[in-house]
Amino acid sequence: MKETNIPAELFQPAEQDLDKLEAIVRPSMSYWADAWRRLKQNRAALVGLVIISLLVVMAIIGPYLNEWSYSDQVLSEANQPPSSKYWFGTDALGRDLFTRVWHGARISLLIGFVTSITSITIGTIYGSISGFFGGKVDEIMMRIVEIFYGIPFLLYVILLMLVMEPGLKTIIIALGAVYWLSTARIVRGQVLKLKEEEFVLAARTLGASTSRIILRHLIPNTMGPIIVMMTLTIPEAIFSEAFLSFLGLGVSVPKASWGYLANDGIKAIRSYPWQLFFPAFFISLTMLAFNLLGDGLRDALDPRMRK
Amino acid sequence: MSYLLRKLSSSLLALLVIITITFILMHVIPGGPFDSEKKLPEPILKNLNARYHLDDPLWVQYVDYLKNLARGDLGPSFKYETRTVNDIIREGFPVSATLGAIVILIALFVGLFLGVIAALNQNKWQDYGAILLATMGVSVPSFIVAGLVMYIFAVKLRWFPPALWEGPKSMVLPVISLAGLPTAVIARLMRSSMLEVLNQDYIKTAKAKGLATKVIIYRHALRNAILPVITYLGPAIAGIFTGSFVVENIFAIPGLGKWFVQSITNRDYSVILGVTVFYSALLIFMNMLVDIAYAIVDPRIKLSDMKE
Numbered sequence: 001m002k003e004t005n006i007p008a009e010l011f012q013p014a015e016q017d018l019d020k021l022e023a024i025v026r027p028s029m030s031y032w033a034d035a036w037r038r039l040k041q042n043r044a045a046l047v048g049l050v051i052i053s054l055l056v057v058m059a060i061i062g063p064y065l066n067e068w069s070y071s072d073q074v075l076s077e078a079n080q081p082p083s084s085k086y087w088f089g090t091d092a093l094g095r096d097l098f099t100r101v102w103h104g105a106r107i108s109l110l111i112g113f114v115t116s117i118t119s120i121t122i123g124t125i126y127g128s129i130s131g132f133f134g135g136k137v138d139e140i141m142m143r144i145v146e147i148f149y150g151i152p153f154l155l156y157v158i159l160l161m162l163v164m165e166p167g168l169k170t171i172i173i174a175l176g177a178v179y180w181l182s183t184a185r186i187v188r189g190q191v192l193k194l195k196e197e198e199f200v201l202a203a204r205t206l207g208a209s210t211s212r213i214i215l216r217h218l219i220p221n222t223m224g225p226i227i228v229m230m231t232l233t234i235p236e237a238i239f240s241e242a243f244l245s246f247l248g249l250g251v252s253v254p255k256a257s258w259g260y261l262a263n264d265g266i267k268a269i270r271s272y273p274w275q276l277f278f279p280a281f282f283i284s285l286t287m288l289a290f291n292l293l294g295d296g297l298r299d300a301l302d303p304r305m306r307k
Numbered sequence: 308m309s310y311l312l313r314k315l316s317s318s319l320l321a322l323l324v325i326i327t328i329t330f331i332l333m334h335v336i337p338g339g340p341f342d343s344e345k346k347l348p349e350p351i352l353k354n355l356n357a358r359y360h361l362d363d364p365l366w367v368q369y370v371d372y373l374k375n376l377a378r379g380d381l382g383p384s385f386k387y388e389t390r391t392v393n394d395i396i397r398e399g400f401p402v403s404a405t406l407g408a409i410v411i412l413i414a415l416f417v418g419l420f421l422g423v424i425a426a427l428n429q430n431k432w433q434d435y436g437a438i439l440l441a442t443m444g445v446s447v448p449s450f451i452v453a454g455l456v457m458y459i460f461a462v463k464l465r466w467f468p469p470a471l472w473e474g475p476k477s478m479v480l481p482v483i484s485l486a487g488l489p490t491a492v493i494a495r496l497m498r499s500s501m502l503e504v505l506n507q508d509y510i511k512t513a514k515a516k517g518l519a520t521k522v523i524i525y526r527h528a529l530r531n532a533i534l535p536v537i538t539y540l541g542p543a544i545a546g547i548f549t550g551s552f553v554v555e556n557i558f559a560i561p562g563l564g565k566w567f568v569q570s571i572t573n574r575d576y577s578v579i580l581g582v583t584v585f586y587s588a589l590l591i592f593m594n595m596l597v598d599i600a601y602a603i604v605d606p607r608i609k610l611s612d613m614k615e
Contacts, residue, residue, distance in 0.1 A: 037379075039387040062370070147321040152590050153582050158571065159332045239448050244555050246450055247568055266454045268556060273458050280451040288446035 017091055017149035035224070038300035044117050045296020051289035055282075059109055062102025081274060091264060100256050108238045109287065111171055115237035120230045123183025128214050128222075130184065131191030142188065145181055153178040157240060161249040168251055171244065175237050184231050190222040191302040224301035231294035235287040242283055258283045318591045325587040326376065330369055333580045381581035384570075392581030399563035400585075403555065406562060407547050409482050414489035414543065419536065421490070422497025425478070429502060437494060444491025449550040453484035453557045481558045485550050489543045493536055501502070501532040530604075537601050541594040548586060550559045 004172050029037070039045055090096055130141040160174040170293025194200065195218065219226075242259025244250045251257050258279045375382060381392035424436035461469035468477045504510065507526055513523045537576060548564070555564040563582060570578035 105318070143317070146317050147324055152545040152586060153550060155586060156328070159329060159579070159583065161331050162571065162574075163335060213546070242448060243450070243549075243553065247571060262451060262454065266450070266457075267453055269458050270462055273462075276451075276454045276458070280454060284443075284447045284451060287448070288442065291442055291446050 003221055022060075031224075031232065035300045039181050039296055042296040042299060044292045045300075048289040048292030048294075048296065051285060052293065055105060055286055055289070056109065058102055059105035062105065063099050066096065066098060081272075091268075093262075097261075099277055100261060101258070101282060102189040102258050104258040104261050104279060105282065105286075107168065107251055108241060108283070111168070111175070111241045111257070112238040112286075112290075114172050115175040115179065116230050116233040118172065119179035119233060120183050120226060122250075123180035123229075124187050124219060124222075124226060126180065127187030127189075128191045128218055129182035132210070132214055132218065133190035134192070134193055135196075138188070138192075145184055150180075154240065154243065157244065157248060158247065161244060166249060166251070168198065171241055171250065175240055179233055179237065183226070183233075186225050186229060187222055188221075190225060194218050194221055228294060228298045228301055231290060231297055234289040235294075237282065238286060238290075266307075311599065314595060320455050322588055322591055324396075326368075326373070326584055329580055329583050329587075330372060333411050333576045334365060334368075342349065344418060349382050368584060372513070376584070381585065382577050383577055384578050387575075392578055394586055395566050395578060396582065399561065399566045402560060403548070403551055403562035403564055406478070406481060406485070406555075406560065407544065408552060409478065410485045410547050411489065411540070413482060414486045414493055418493025419491040419497050421494035423501055423524075423532075425494065425498040426501030426505065427524070431512060434498075437498065441491040441498075443495040444487045447487065449484050449488060450553045450557060451513075451584050452487050453481070455478050457557065467605075470497060477558075480555050481551075481560060484554050484557075485547055488546060488550070492539060492543070496535045496539055497532060500535045504528050504532040507531075523582070534601070535559070535604055537597060541590070541597045544593050548590070 091100070126141065126145075130138045142221045157174045157178060160177065161170060164170040164174070192216075200217060201214060203217055208216075240260075241250060241257055242262060245257050245259030248263075250260055260277035262276060262283065265279060266271075268275045337523070348480075379393070381396070384390045384392060384395065402563065421437045421440065425434045428434050457469050460466045460480060467479050469480075510523060510527060510589075514528050518527075551562060552564040552568050555562040556568050559565070566578065567582045569575075
């Protein structure tokens with residue numbers, strides 16, 4: 001090392017102002033603000049978010065944009081290709097596909113959102129109880145999850161749909177009853193880790209009850225993974241509904257979900273391909289948008305994924 | 308081997324739960340299997356019920372069903388008089404199994420390849436291309452892929468037959484329809500686990516030792532990165548089977564899936580019950596094989612067993 005001689009007079013005492021020294025220069029950022037900042041940098045996730053917003057808006061106003069309702073039949077105008085009169089064409093009974101597609105969007109999105117919220121709620125409660133109590137309770141509760149995990153769940157949704165009378169409510173119950181398993185696992189893992197933290201001990205010392213600790217302290221701290229799960233469950237639920245409608249177990253006619261429309265479209269694929277194309281495009285677009293948003297949220301909210 | 312024992316007991320318990328749930332569900336369905344448009348005369352109905360032991364108390368039927376199951380007998384079909392559920396499975400399953408096996412092999416091959424390429428070229432065009440493909444694969448349901456490839460390759464281009472199960476050419480479109488999802492998931496899993504493995508210390512050690520990049524990738528990284536993909540194989544097989552319900556119907560393939568859907572439309576309860584139990588047992592067995600494979604590939608599981 002080279003020796004450098006710096007004359008003493010060049011040194012100056014540093015200013016020591018304790019107030020300035022400890023001042024916070026940047027605005028403090030909450031977990032959610034930070035997550036939103038990360039999400040905004042993820043272009044794919046933003047595209048997903050925009051597509052979802054557009055789809056929701058269209059689901060609300062789409063069915064009113066022209067003069068036909070989803071069940072109006074004009075038999076003389078059956079199987080028309082897309083035109084300025086029928087924007088997406090018509091089906092075999094002369095019903096306007098544009099109106100039917102957006103009406104289907106309502107059903108599919110509703111099923112997606114409600115199923116997701118139901119199953120996440122069940123899974124969160126189940127998982128946090130299992131993780132918090134630990135020991136024998138945890139062992140038994142997780143064993144039950146493990147057993148159900150081995151069941152091919154779509155088979156069970158099919159059986160449930162056979163037993164219950166077909167309809168929107170039934171689909172939501174049947175799907176909600178099977179999707180909570182993975183949420184339960186994830187929440188349990190998080191709670192198992194979190195319950196050892198000091199803030200739980202602090203809450204306990206202050207006399208907080210168990211339910212208060214779980215609801216006010218543990219669950220809010222697992223909100224990140226829960227929201228990611230919620231976003232990724234929506235496209236799965238939409239897919240399953242489409243699948244069931246495809247098997248003839250979905251919502252009842254003349255209501256039309258996307259899966260039902262796609263099933264009709266496949267039957268007519270040789271002659272009238274647009275009848276498949278439009279519902280197929282919107283199912284795929286919706287699932288893509290939710291997957292993009294979900295992946296982006298996972299990167300933004302899941303601390304383990306941070307680089 | 309407490310790990311395997313635990314898995315085995317879980318599997319057997321799961322199977323019993325499945326059989327019981329399915330049995331109960333099938334018997335609480337409103338209306339009997341012989342309800343039809345025109346009502347059957349009372350004595351005939353009585354005889355039919357007696358013939359299929361439907362007049363026994365429920366628990367007797369349940370015990371009988373379990374006894375028959377133990378002998379591998381899934382009972383008669385209520386709709387097709389001369390056929391049993393076993394006949395239907397014997398006829399349909401080989402077709403579905405062939406289709407499923409081809410799909411899983413292709414999904415593994417293509418998915419692993421895409422995942423590794425993406426991870427080795429992180430943030431380059433190969434990576435973005437693979438991610439794009441994988442995200443699309445996850446987003447487009449199998450029945451839609453089926454409809455689209457049928458329209459493009461069978462109706463418009465006439466390269467492949469649009470239906471039936473005759474020879475390798477007729478397999479192409481159904482395989483494409485079913486393979487999309489598992490390929491995409493495997494590619495995503497492989498990419499992220501490969502990226503994680505490539506950051507591990509033992510890879511740095513291997514590099515520091517002066518090993519060739521190829522050797523590091525094939526001998527060290529790949530073998531460790533493949534673990535999450537193995538755990539996915541169980542759900543993948545389940546997904547392919549349920550997916551084949553629809554795809555077999557679209558392409559008129561005489562597999563078990565087509566029979567199953569038909570029995571749903573016909574409300575042929577004994578076939579629904581039998582096929583569900585058969586599929587569940589098969590999947591549980593597959594999951595067990597996957598667990599065993601996992602224990603063989605990942606030595607850490609055996610280690611934790613010894614500590615217990």
